[in-house]
Amino acid sequence: MNLTNANSRTTLLEQRTRRALRPPRLSSVWLVLPGVAFLSVAFVLPLIALLSQSFYDDGFTFRYFEQILTTPGYRSVIWTSFKIAFLSTAITIALAYPVSCYLTRVGSLTRSIMMALIVIPFWTNILARCYAWIVILQKGGLINTLLVREMGLINTPIDMLYNLPGVLVGMTHYVLPPAILILYSINHNIDVRLVGAAQSLGASPFRAFRHVYLPLSMPGVRAATLLVMILSLGFFVTPALLGGLSEVTLAMLIDTQFNETVNWNLGAALATLLLLMTLIGIALYYWAVARATQGKMQ
Structure with a gap:
């Protein structure tokens, strides 16, 4: 049979x-x-x-790419973009994964309410979100007012705006809903009876989750990570409004070259570099998926 x-x-x-x-x-x-x-x-x-235009200026040239790679300021911007993208991706996946798992275990009414709460912020204009976070995170904002005046837990306001934490809060808030939805689309198809079977054979809940549930949910984790990473690399509005001068990203630098210094050749070279980094990330994702699929077949 x-x-x-x-x-x-x-x-x-x-x-x-x-x-x-x-x-x-x-x-x-x-x-x-x-x-x-x-x-x-x-x-x-x-x-x-x-x-x-990044390759042509009175003839074929790599001068603008050489300028980007040899100038410490440009290299610092590239590193800042990678740092922000990596941190926002890690925070988003860490927050989205347990929420997506919880959505698979609740009733239909609770799930519908939670889905509405997740999706509605995603439909809100990004400028409205950023200015809302400015009101909340500034020194005289809601959080510092509660901590200093109402609760008395601290004496001086915490600096949470126009720096890296402010950028990460705003970016995570923006990419969290699609990450949750992607993870849920995979996790709700996982047969939880497999986890129960592992526990019935003597595995602890953590071990059953680690060896049964987590590997089955990895396609969703990889897809959500790729999406969040690509979005984070190209973020412009949120870092521009919530970040300081020390948190300049590649997208902000591209906008400066096009609109302020009007150096289209250098701006095009920076845009080409950003596109190349995105394509490399997509290629690495498909390579990881192909390798995982090949391992399962063997």
């Missing part, structure tokens, strides 16, 4: 593989042409025209 089921699954897999490798019909190609044409005209061609 098991051999028959295995042969059936193998045959089904072979049929799906042949179907996937089959060249598309001409009629189906016409369906995607409008979308491809729109993306080419509205996105790809302008992007190529912009990025080409």
Whole structure:
């Protein structure tokens, strides 16, 4: 019986593989042409025209990339962008994962209410969010007022604005809802009976979670991490409003080159570098997914 089921699954897999490798019909190609044409005209061609300016200035040159990589100030901005992206991603995943797990265990009414509370902030304008955090985090804001005047826990207000903590709070608030939704889309399909079976065989709750539930939820963790990392690398509004002069990101520097110094060649080189870092992150993600899939097959 098991051999028959295995042969059936193998045959089904072979049929799906042949179907996937089959060249598309001409009629189906016409369906995607409008979308491809729109993306080419509205996105790809302008992007190529912009990025080409990073290599061309009275002839082909790498001068602007050399300037970026050899100038300590530019290298510091790149490092700051990576630092902020890494910290915001780590904080977001650490907060989103337990929430997504809890959503899979509550009733439908509680889940609906929680989903509404998660999604509604995501629909709020990012400027409104940033100014709301300014009101909350400033020295005379809500948090410092409660800590200093109402509770008397501290004597002087805490500096939580126009620095790294303020940027991380604002960015985490923005990317937390999509991270929760991505993780929940994977976690709610996990059969929790597998965790119960591991516990019935003698595993502690932590060990059952670590060896059973966590590996099954890793596709969602990888997808959410990639999305948050890409969004964090390209953040502009939140660091500009909540960060200080020491927290200048790559996106802020690109805006400065285009709108203030009007150095389009250098701005295009910085944009090319940001795009390259994003593509490298996507490539690493798919490499990790392919490696994990290959390990499961072996």
